[in-house]
Amino acid sequence: MAAFVDNIRAVLNGENSKYHVNWRYFLQDNITGSAWQTLWIIALAAFAVWFTAGQLRALPISTGLILLVWLGTLLLMARNELVKKHSALTLWLQNNLYSSVSNVLITLVLGLGIIAAVWGFLNYALFNASFSLDPAVNAEVTNFGREGARWGAVRANFAGLMLFRMQREMWRIWSTLAMLVVLAIPSFFIYRNDRHKGTWYRQLLTLSWLFTPYMAFYFLRGFGPAGQPFRFAGIFYALGAVALGVAAGVVQRRYGEGRGETMPWRLLNPLLTLVQYVLAPLLVVYALSVFAGSGPFYRLQVDQMWGGFLLTLIISLFSIVVSFPFGVLLALGRRSQIQGVPWWVTYPAAAVITFWLLRDAPATAAEARTLLGQALVYWPVLIPLIAYLFQNTFKGNVVAAFCTLYIEVVRGVPLITLLFMSIILFPIFLPPNIEIIDTWRVMAAFTLFSAAYLAENVRGGLQAIPRGQYEAADSLGLGAFNKYRLIILPQALRIVIPAIVGQFIGLFKDTSLVFLVGLFDVLEFANRISTQPDWLTIRTEPYIFLLFIYFIGSAAMATYSRYLERRTGVGER
């Protein structure tokens, strides 16, 4: 200690000791370098003093503690800097908190500010809060959510926030969860180890995962009318369908393998693939649904029953999964380079159509009352322009043009207009005798929306594949289908996995919009808590809870995405 004081004295006196500090350089670097710097330091110091004084009055103990820690670490760092003997701690302090005079002051102000904010929040959320379910207790404890939280509002409505009315059908929820757990436990071991690659049980597990969404759907919605007994026959139908798929697989592997480029197999192989991966699974799903939909799993009124966080999860999972094939097809379509329509077909056709549509435009325009109406009568004059753009941008490629148009239109309009379109316009666009409930329509809108964004992500992946891969596939004599199935898509999709997870996070957050079109998602339920007699006007606590849920969900997925990015080695080839 005595040596330390001596050191300080030596430094302050500017003696020519071995701990000499050149104060002139120090001042020039930190304070007197320029007029702006001086002004800044003076203003900052004044603010720091004012702020610290205020904080000392408001929170004497914690502020005093912080001040002591600040001063102590600062002195420790300064001392170690002088004797040029840094410990890991002081080095970190110097680099990250006390690198200059202005940073020293900023550290103090921000440290105190953070403490005040955290202290205020803890007071509100914990120390002054009430966790009681009894509204009378809460009325005494707090006043308009300012002094302390009334978490009772969240506790009392927890099941509703999570499940809405499905909390009355817990048994369906448990069944779904049980199914997921039963599959997840072996997956944890089997997918982690490459030893199991290609084994029959791993394939069976993958197949089961593919069926999970369908089964979850039938568990959660039900199938048949109420009061029906279990129909075990469904299981046998399902086994039959499995047998069909297996048979197709056996035939293809036994005879079709390696003959893909010769005639009958060239047609038969895709058919067998279709049977194995599309037809048989569909039959299995249908057969199992006959079983799963019977007994207690009778059909629910989805619009009335589904809601809360469950609905959020269902919509986001459904749309990302279902939009996947559409997204891939749209991306391939947009990039397709097939021979386009030649200009000598497009332009004459456009001219003929334009004149035919405009044949009685002047007469119609005279009758239209609004300027917009008159302008709209002449819309066919845009056709030549469209034809020009079509020829110029897409080289006459109809498929690319349609895919691009779809992607850009969906990406160019706000999601909420698509949602309202699904609610207001879908019923007008569908045949009069078909009625589709709101939930399905909203899910369809999300799927259409998601497909466009997914297509752009996949396109990014396709663009990242070097041309050599395409050429290699061509030189192997692979057809277009096999080229994409075996060479291009596996690589492209691996690249875009992080982007797709990011898109899923976006969807997960965007599903909170559905309350605007009248679905009872978690946000709508939180809004309604403020109208419950026990919890009148309470909004803060449910909203904080929701922010917390969404934050945890999104942050966890983002972390997982970063992990995937590292593991799949995107960016390092």
Added chain:
Amino acid sequence: MASTTPRSGQPNILVRAAQLIFDTRFLGVIAQIAAVVLVVMFFSWVIRNTTANLDKLGAAQFLCRDGTSSFRCAFDFLQSDAQFDISESSIDYAPSDSYWRALAVGAVNSIIVIAWGIVLTTILGTLVGIAQLSPNWLIRSIARAYVDIFRNTPLVLQLVFIFFVFFAFFLPNVDETAGVLGLPIYLTKRGVFYPSIVTLSSAAIFIAFVLLGLVQAQLLWNFLARREEQTGQGSNRLLWALLSFAVVVVIGWSVASSRPSTHGIMVPNSLRVNDFDGLETVIRNRFSVNGIEDLQARLDAWEEVRAAIEAGDLIVDGAPVTLAMVDDGSVTLDQIARRLNTGPLITPALVAGGALKICAIRDTKAFLNFTAQLDRAGFPYTVNFNNRASDATAAYADGECEIYIADLTRLAAERDLLESGGAHTIVEIDEPPLFLSIPRLQGFNFVGGARLTSAFAAVLIGLVLNTGANVAEIVRAGIQSVSKGQTEAARALGLSENQRLRLVVLPQALQVIIPPQTSQYLNLAKNSTLALAVAYPDFWNVANTTINQSGRAIQLMLIVMGSYLALSLIISAFLNWYNARIKIRER
């Protein structure tokens, strides 16, 4: 030799057919035909369904004025009366206006939010992006936490949180609010009140002079710079430019101010007020003071006395004096003043009782101008607000107030309507080209200044905070993409940190930043539709109300989607142009 076998190299018909089928060009043609057929079939199916549905609903969707129904009349309904109110609008609007007008109001509101949002997002995002790379760990962590929180929670939840929790619960009531950092900016449950610059009729002249001053200062600057280059003699360019600018501005102000005023006040002749200073005589007589300063001094003296009374330090006749005793007159102010040996006193209640009573039409510029002048001079006044001129005139005629403030022409017209028109004087008041209007609490509301409604503020704050977090990530990535060698090279050249950032890092980082920034701006524009959640009347909200009101879903959806598509195209076209402009030309 007759032979049925094909010539060598000519495969049989089956193989040729297969070749044709798997030929990519042929497949391409088939795919395109299939695409066209599918799309045409889909749309004709939709149109057939639509017509069937509309037939069932009734053909009112496309009703013409003459009672017939036709597609060409699809948009005629836009000219009918909207019959719904819009809570805030920057252009004149009343429920009796057409749907067109209502949609225009919504569009203007949207554009205001989007434009401000883009500007503020850019500022916030850039600052936070740089803060994420700060050498100070705390700044870094706070920036990081902000970005993480706002990127990982839904925007609509943030909006309702800001609107229902921050504004409706957290902020104080209008009459309990204190300014932010001592400035006259008030955050209240009813929105944000802040000072604003009000332009009056001669503002155009003044602004023209300011522009002229800018131009000539620039010219002078250029001239001096050229001379400096030619002669090598230094001159104080900044001083000359500023000085000449100031001269022109001062001339402009005096020219604009010398224009005849259009604002005035009407007072009863009995008040004997012939000019603005006459008001001070009124105050002087009414409170028996020597002037406004004297009144203010007495109020200040009272504040100290009041503190003493509240502390129980003032004892008269052996008992401590209370404020209630002062109110009921058992202890007079003179007594207290003598006792404490202060100057003469006056209480705020007395001042409020004798304040100038003003009749005004709500939010007129004449009113803002007059009250700003009263505020500057320190006059006490109370305001009787009226929504229409006729109400204000009636209030004035009933003697509810002694000063009627309006435009001179209106005052003259209203005086003619009064029964005793000759008993009133009209006094012209100064009309500066522009002035700073500062919000001031009057009863339970603010007078003067400008106001952001809580809905608008919530939408703007939510959009800016949310998009700002994304922009911060983009800016950070952009700055980090500039290789370390560039920084080291800049330092080796002796550039300051500021110059390094401005001349070396930013131009290169912008290349990386602009393309993703574009999509963030587009997102902001599209996300502004979430204003629906907090009932801010943006374009989409008004369109939605119009759909409910008129039932014309298809037409309005076309208009809305078309508008947002167009907006997206405009923003991305502009940023593409900008991106091409700033692109570093590589040799």
